[in-house]
Amino acid sequence: MKLLTLNFLTCARKTCKSTAAAFPLHPKEAELEQVEMELNPLFVKNMLPRLDWEAMKTLATELGLPNLPAETPVAEELANESGEPTQTLRDLHTLLMETAIASGKLVCGNCGHEYAVKEGIANFLLPSHMV
Amino acid sequence: MEYLIRFIQMHETFRQPEIDALADLAGIQMDWVFYSEDSPFAIIRFHDSAADEATARALIARSVLSDEIYELWGSGTDYNRLHADIRRRTQTLWPQHSTRSFRFKVDSYHGSRSLAEQRQLIETFDYMSFTGPIRMSKPDNHFTIFEHYDLDTPAPRALHFGRLIAQSGRKAINKYNLKKRTYIATTSMDAELSLVTANLAHAAPGTLTYDPFMGTGSFPLACAHFGSTVFGSDLDGRSIRGTAHRNVSKNFTQYATTPLYLGALIADLTHTPLRPSRLLNAIICDPPYGVREGLKVLGSTRPALQQIVHLADGTPAHLQPGYIPPKKAYSFTRMLDDILAFSADRLVDGGRLCMWMPVAGSGVPVGCEAAAAAAPPPPPSDAPETPDTHIDKVEAEAEAEVEAEAETEAEYPIPRHPALALISICQQDFNKWSRRLLTYRRLPDNQVDETAISAYTAQRLLAEETSQLSGSDGTGKFKADDLNDFRKRYFQGFRGEPGAGT
Ligand SMILES: [Zn+2]
Numbered sequence: 001m002k003l004l005t006l007n008f009l010t011c012a013r014k015t016c017k018s019t020a021a022a023f024p025l026h027p028k029e030a031e032l033e034q035v036e037m038e039l040n041p042l043f044v045k046n047m048l049p050r051l052d053w054e055a056m057k058t059l060a061t062e063l064g065l066p067n068l069p070a071e072t073p074v075a076e077e078l079a080n081e082s083g084e085p086t087q088t089l090r091d092l093h094t095l096l097m098e099t100a101i102a103s104g105k106l107v108c109g110n111c112g113h114e115y116a117v118k119e120g121i122a123n124f125l126l127p128s129h130m131v
Numbered sequence: 132m133e134y135l136i137r138f139i140q141m142h143e144t145f146r147q148p149e150i151d152a153l154a155d156l157a158g159i160q161m162d163w164v165f166y167s168e169d170s171p172f173a174i175i176r177f178h179d180s181a182a183d184e185a186t187a188r189a190l191i192a193r194s195v196l197s198d199e200i201y202e203l204w205g206s207g208t209d210y211n212r213l214h215a216d217i218r219r220r221t222q223t224l225w226p227q228h229s230t231r232s233f234r235f236k237v238d239s240y241h242g243s244r245s246l247a248e249q250r251q252l253i254e255t256f257d258y259m260s261f262t263g264p265i266r267m268s269k270p271d272n273h274f275t276i277f278e279h280y281d282l283d284t285p286a287p288r289a290l291h292f293g294r295l296i297a298q299s300g301r302k303a304i305n306k307y308n309l310k311k312r313t314y315i316a317t318t319s320m321d322a323e324l325s326l327v328t329a330n331l332a333h334a335a336p337g338t339l340t341y342d343p344f345m346g347t348g349s350f351p352l353a354c355a356h357f358g359s360t361v362f363g364s365d366l367d368g369r370s371i372r373g374t375a376h377r378n379v380s381k382n383f384t385q386y387a388t389t390p391l392y393l394g395a396l397i398a399d400l401t402h403t404p405l406r407p408s409r410l411l412n413a414i415i416c417d418p419p420y421g422v423r424e425g426l427k428v429l430g431s432t433r434p435a436l437q438q439i440v441h442l443a444d445g446t447p448a449h450l451q452p453g454y455i456p457p458k459k460a461y462s463f464t465r466m467l468d469d470i471l472a473f474s475a476d477r478l479v480d481g482g483r484l485c486m487w488m489p490v491a492g493s494g495v496p497v498g499c500e501a502a503a504a505a506a507p508p509p510p511p512s513d514a515p516e517t518p519d520t521h522i523d524k525v526e527a528e529a530e531a532e533v534e535a536e537a538e539t540e541a542e543y544p545i546p547r548h549p550a551l552a553l554i555s556i557c558q559q560d561f562n563k564w565s566r567r568l569l570t571y572r573r574l575p576d577n578q579v580d581e582t583a584i585s586a587y588t589a590q591r592l593l594a595e596e597t598s599q600l601s602g603s604d605g606t607g608k609f610k611a612d613d614l615n616d617f618r619k620r621y622f623q624g625f626r627g628e629p630g631a632g633t
Contacts, residue, residue: 004393005362008410009396010404010406017407037389040360042336043339047339050409097390120394121371122404123368124402124404125398127440127457128433129439131430131431
């Protein structure tokens with residue numbers, strides 16, 4: 001699962017939805033993989049305002065990735081004057097689109113439930129007593 | 132200048148909504164000068180007087196339900212009138228085309244012309260005095276004479292003449308043909324309607340589209356074809372994972388759109404892990420219904436399963452590897468409401484929801500009524516479910532549920548949400564049932580009626596409580612009728628939404 005997707009996800013339990021602690025989910029025993037992808041500048045630009053940057057920073061720290069800038073990069077930082085992709089754009093692309101959790105667990109900070117990730121696919125199904 | 136769209140004569144109710152969606156996406160304003168469901172020929176006019184060939188090209192490039200767009204040179208009810216109209220409209224254009232290579236074609240709808248007749252017909256157009264070479268392959272100008280006959284009549288009732296501007300995007304149907312796809316299932320949406328749905332959803336470069344019932348990924352694949360980044364989820368992890376060589380991911384490999392595929396989640400829409408934020412440009416789905424698929428959600432109606440289930444050795448069952456959570460049948464109409472509420476919370480302003488649904492509760496695929504009638508009652512056992520036994524039970528519950536909805540024989544109401552404007556209703560008729568494709572647009576918050584939103588939210592909470600109450604005594608069934616009443620009540624207070632129509 002790409003780190004971009006992880007930024008969209010919270011605990012699936014109804015009782016956790018409204019709590020701040022349920023987001024972001026915390027990776028545990030995560031095995032990362034890096035898959036090279038074609039750069040999609042327009043998409044990255046469009047996603048910036050939808051990202052929760054605090055959650056992105058937390059995630060980077062928890063995964064031992066290099067520290068992220070304090071603030072969400074803005075669209076103007078993604079291309080130079082001649083329209084070429086900047087290092088900021090390439091870094092964002094690597095982080096959001098090329099870095100993925102291949103396997104491990106995602107833990108809810110509120111209820112402690114662990115969601116398994118296998119072969120890059122996270123399982124958010126809940127047993128009946130958590131529904 | 133007016134333009135003629137050469138439609139295919141199929142999926143008629145989808146044709147105008149597709150073109151309207153594409154015009155909207157390309158920022159083109161246009162009027163329908165002539166459109167009839169009985170005709171493959173439609174005439175449009177662009178608002179912008181500077182609109183030209185490029186505008187026509189932009190409009191048609193992605194269209195799946197048309198073949199071509201033409202510059203309209205004339206129309207008439209017989210050949211005298213057609214020729215007069217051509218002179219009136221295009222006489223000034225003839226000199227600029229006079230030396231170009233060209234060809235003529237006759238397109239007779241519901242009629243046919245022998246080659247000799249066609250040649251004779253084409254000769255009646257010689258007053259335009261084109262002197263360029265005739266080329267059958269790649270001519271500069273490709274002119275078509277369109278004839279529309281009523282069935283079994285000797286003379287056409289309508290005639291048009293046009294110069295070809297551009298081909299549509301219809302050839303993508305062949306590329307996405309299910310027969311050539313690596314990974315499909317019996318319920319995979321066909322290529323043509325998947326692509327049409329992607330057009331109605333405004334799938335485009337830079338956008339993010341989500342399918343909460345992705346199955347083998349037909350919709351996400353179609354959206355990626357148009358450049359949208361996509362992801363999806365499904366309650367059934369097996370359908371996503373497939374096998375080592377046949378799975379959703381491999382489908383994206385086949386079409387070389389892997390960079391647009393974010394991946395898939397195993398998840399239930401009624402317990403979604405997607406945070407309620409305006410993340411998505413489009414949501415596109417065909418929620419399961421009928422006995423064949425059976426609509427299920429997480430949970431169980433059995434009291435014993437409302438607590439942690441422990442195995443004989445004392446360990447909790449849900450922490451075992453390979454654990455499969457129980458699922459229960461769920462009302463289809465309630466799911467439709469859930470999808471709309473989910474979409475209203477997560478679509479960006481102007482974002483689109485495209486949702487397929489059967490027209491009527493009895494509209495289940497052939498043979499399902501018989502199957503439902505023959506379904507055994509749910510097993511009475513109170514023993515905790517194990518991963519091995521729960522599947523049969525789920526099937527039985529689902530069948531009983533569908534039977535309850537099928538008994539009503541009633542048309543499903545079109546679901547509504549105060550934050551979603553209904554843009555189009557398209558209908559596909561089969562032999563014994565029909566289904567619809569509904570398209571909604573997320574209104575900006577300042578256009579949403581606050582009173583309607585409060586009333587809607589209150590009713591949703593009430594429905595939730597009612598269902599939990601009925602769930603605690605073990606029945607847990609939400610009958611379609613209950614929801615129909617519920618819907619009637621809360622929409623009586625709603626204002627008519629703009630832009631609704633067929
Ligand atoms: Zn939780």
